[in-house]
Amino acid sequence: MTTSERAVEGHTIETNLHPRPKLRKSKPCYSDWFWGYLMIAPTMIGLGIFYLWPTIQTIYFSFTKWGAFGNHSWIGLENYKRLFHDPVTLEAFKNTLIFVVITVPVGIAISIIVAVLLNQKIKGLTVYRTLYFLPVVTMPAAVAMVWRWLYNSDYGLINQFLSFFSISGPRWITDPNIALYSVIIVAIWSTIGYNMVIILSGLQGIPTTYYEAATIDGAGPFVKFFKITLPMLSPVIFFVTIMSLISAFQVFDLILMMIGPNNNAIEESQTLVYLFYHAAFVVNDKGYGAAIAVVLLIIILIITAVQLKLQKKWVHYE
Amino acid sequence: MPNASKSSKGLIHIVLIIGAIIMVFPFIWMVLTSLKTFGETTQVPPVIFPEKFQWENYLNVFNSLPFLSFYWNTIVSTLAKVIGQVIFCSLAAYAFARIKFPGRNFLFILMLAVLMVPGQVFLLPQYMIMAKLDWLNTIQALIVPGLFSAFGTFLLRQFFMSLPKEIEEAARLDGCNHFQIYWHIMMPLVKPGLLALAIFTSLWGWNDLLWPLIVNSSPDKMTLSAGLASLQGQHYTNYAILMAGTVLAIWPMILIFIFLQKQFIEGISITGSK
Incomplete structure (x- = not known):
């Protein structure tokens, strides 16, 4: 729908229908149309200019090569061929996968445990919840800074603590074999609170009668957890998993701020989005950057499609 | 809601407290470091409490950016x-x-x-x-x-x-x-x-x-957030100043969260159920 069409519609309504009679539902209600288009206009125009059209442009850019003066030429699938042959990019793929495959399940498992513990009618629930949630409201750039300090190989508290037991700690963020895993720990630390809050509210929605009935049948806490809690919680866990997957694939802030471009571990720990940022905005290789973004788009679309398929099979709705 | 026995509740509290310490400690360490001298940040074994609060670190942040x-x-x-x-x-x-x-x-x-x-x-x-x-x-x-x-x-x-x-x-x-x-x-x-x-x-x-x-x-x-990135570029190893900048960047959001935590928690839980 273009702006002009919408304006025309608005116009006809004002001239013909202004002293509006009560319209019956079966007939097209032009006043409804007018308000409908008018009310979605700001968002749809904004999304069109800043989101939809850019998506199409990025897909187009991914087939082009950019010169120094903003001129670009069509090179077909060259960027994609390069992407799947460049060892640096393949490494970034691998790093992203490692990051996602560890962060998401471990993070969610810990969140479930914390949520279940908090759901035991214990004292100080709000205090615990607040403390666990603090990292969520802290900007990732700041989280990265603190952890870089804790991880510092010479004066960082973690290695100082280890040396207390005469263990010489690793170079957490400059050792290429370890850096990515150090970032993973921080990523898990900073998302537990978010997932825990959503899971906890899911837990609170499970009727107590289920547990009472199970107690009468002589079920222990583990049986209850696996036979009642987990199945009843499956929609929430599913939601949390999908959200975590999507955001884990897009990790950037922590990599930039904890590892950074001048670190010799960067190649072994950079992720796809970091590589995208580097290609598109640092070395100005826009076409290649766009191709990386499109690959990311495809990954996210696959996750969404799998989600829609699995949701029916796996998730237990009441 | 399942109701745990007394002894298991004690155990639950111990686990939750250890977890809470892991969640909060980096923040405490951030604030403590931000008040130390550069010398104190690079001492082995580490100085836990600064001898004198170095508020100048905060001034320093404002002066450099x-x-x-x-x-x-x-x-x-x-x-x-x-x-x-x-x-x-x-x-x-x-x-x-x-x-x-x-x-x-x-x-x-x-x-x-x-x-x-x-x-x-x-x-x-x-x-x-x-x-x-x-x-x-x-x-x-x-x-x-x-x-x-x-x-x-x-x-x-x-x-x-x-x-x-x-x-x-x-x-x-x-x-x-x-x-x-x-x-x-x-x-x-x-x-x-x-x-x-x-x-x-x-x-x-x-x-x-x-x-x-x-x-x-x-x-x-x-x-x-972008300012923190450039602060990191300027004072790459002076963690007293870096931590002062970090505290300055995060306190407003943390304060708002503490005041509106009920709304935060509800708002976030709502997206899980919609």
Whole structure:
């Protein structure tokens, strides 16, 4: 729908229908149309200019090569061929996968445990919840800074603590074999609170009668957890998993701020989005950057499609 | 809700307390480090409490970078995005949920499509738009793309859909038009949704790094998160100053969270159930 069409519609309504009679539902209600288009206009125009059209442009850019003066030429699938042959990019793929495959399940498992513990009618629930949630409201750039300090190989508290037991700690963020895993720990630390809050509210929605009935049948806490809690919680866990997957694939802030471009571990720990940022905005290789973004788009679309398929099979709705 | 026995409750508390320490300790260490001298930060074994609080570290941060501008840019752009999204998203959400018009489903699917696309896909063309408008290094570059949100529209639509039809019909009989129904009747009823959206938008707005880093490179137009990145570049090893900058960047959001924690928790739980 273009702006002009919408304006025309608005116009006809004002001239013909202004002293509006009560319209019956079966007939097209032009006043409804007018308000409908008018009310979605700001968002749809904004999304069109800043989101939809850019998506199409990025897909187009991914087939082009950019010169120094903003001129670009069509090179077909060259960027994609390069992407799947460049060892640096393949490494970034691998790093992203490692990051996602560890962060998401471990993070969610810990969140479930914390949520279940908090759901035991214990004292100080709000205090615990607040403390666990603090990292969520802290900007990732700041989280990265603190952890870089804790991880510092010479004066960082973690290695100082280890040396207390005469263990010489690793170079957490400059050792290429370890850096990515150090970032993973921080990523898990900073998302537990978010997932825990959503899971906890899911837990609170499970009727107590289920547990009472199970107690009468002589079920222990583990049986209850696996036979009642987990199945009843499956929609929430599913939601949390999908959200975590999507955001884990897009990790950037922590990599930039904890590892950074001048670190010799960067190649072994950079992720796809970091590589995208580097290609598109640092070395100005826009076409290649766009191709990386499109690959990311495809990954996210696959996750969404799998989600829609699995949701029916796996998730237990009441 | 399962009710645990007394001894197991003690055990639960121990586990939760250990967890809480792991969650909070980095913040405590951040504040302690920010008040130490450079010498104290590099001592082995570590100094836990600074001998004298070095408030100059904070002054030093303000002297090396325009942190006041960072605050201004972050607060203004976050507020603008929150207000813009609450208005624009709720308008569109009401229309998608409550009004029948041709092309509604098609437009809604277009909007859902935006929801599926990861943010990086938009960045390059968005940057080019900003460059073309000559908006690089301006505050509107931080704001304008963030005024529109597919997520916000989708979230609020769920709220508008859950309201009973009778409210609307009564209002229509009284001669209200859609805007009046939206503004006077429905908006007060979807307040929890608006609050959830406002919380999400302010969190994302305050904490976002990639977009501000790309569009605004001149220090007086940076946000706090991008400012932290350049502080890190300037004082690469002086962690007393780096931690002072970090404290300065995060305290407002943490304070707001502590005051509005009930709303934060509710807002976030709501998205899980919608």
